[in-house]
Amino acid sequence: MKRPADRIFCSEAVGGVHQDQSAIYNMQLGFAAPTAGPLAAASTSESSLTFNNLPAGSRKRPREFSEHALSFLGEDFSALVQQQMLHVDCLVLHHVEKVRMESVERLKRFLRRVLATVEEGVSKRLRAKEEEMERLKNLNWALEERIRGLCVENQMWRELARSNEAATHALRANLDRALAAAAEAEAKAEAAVDDAESCCCGGVDNAEAERKRVACRLCGEKQPAVLLLPCRHLCVCAACGPAVAVCPVCDCDKSGSILINMS
Template structure:
């Protein structure tokens, strides 16, 4: 009898230990399942964020390409305008130097003589100084230091260049 009570006690203790082990095992499984669920939720949030960032990168690439195209277009327009300006300045410089440098004597022209170049300030010496930025060759070396503005176009003189002219 004593043996059967001991066996019963061991059996009862074994079942109690077994149930406690099962409960512990179930608690650990539930905790692991909660952690897994939380990690899956975090992965889902990060996946959404990643998709939003990829869409933003795509939009920014499209916008960058658009701005690149605009810049190229404006660059070509600026090049064309620069070319037109250079041609216009070259044409104006050729025409202005002729008209600015030459004094016509109507009586002399009537007789068929050549036009004589004359300084626009003193009207005596031959022009030998180009005024900048307008590029008019219209004053002599003696009058250039006193010249503040171009006598042809009234542009403020910023600098001047002495030109070697054949005599």
């Protein structure tokens, strides 16, 4: 069922075409349908094939012929034919418009699908790039933390090396002093032996006293060989060194000991 607007559009679009072609339709239907009146007595020589050779007075007959061509059994079908042709033209125009709209809609759907596909691809690539940037950011942060940790560890090792170096120098100085004290004690012992040889009775007592002075302060028999720290007294032998907790000379608490090879 067509709307009134469609009918008006179709009528305006094809009205002029039907006015120009009305004579052709009338002539075609006139040749196919029987006619009445003046056209019944027309001769063969007055057909449309010899229309251009007729005199001026006979040129009115095609118009008369077209006026009565759509008459059949006394009824005029020209209005009906024009109405049917107008309806057909309206259907054609409506179908053309419908096809055009469908083509436009298909093109829009196709463009939307293409745009959606492109947007999806771009979105996937952007997400992949963002994930890669986030991963590199986390890796960079982890490397920075590792570098800071290594710097702190390096500083700690430097401090430890400096403290160990200072302790080494202190121990070397203590060892030098202990060796000097041992050499001095040995020189005194040799001097005491010489004095003992020069005297008889008194020399033996002095030698014994000197031996006890330079002997281990715990057992009193063996030669001192352990340097106590931090007081740095060389006053106990190797056997008594581990059992000593307090220096027998100054009563200082022992924090460590160094075994000195006197041989």
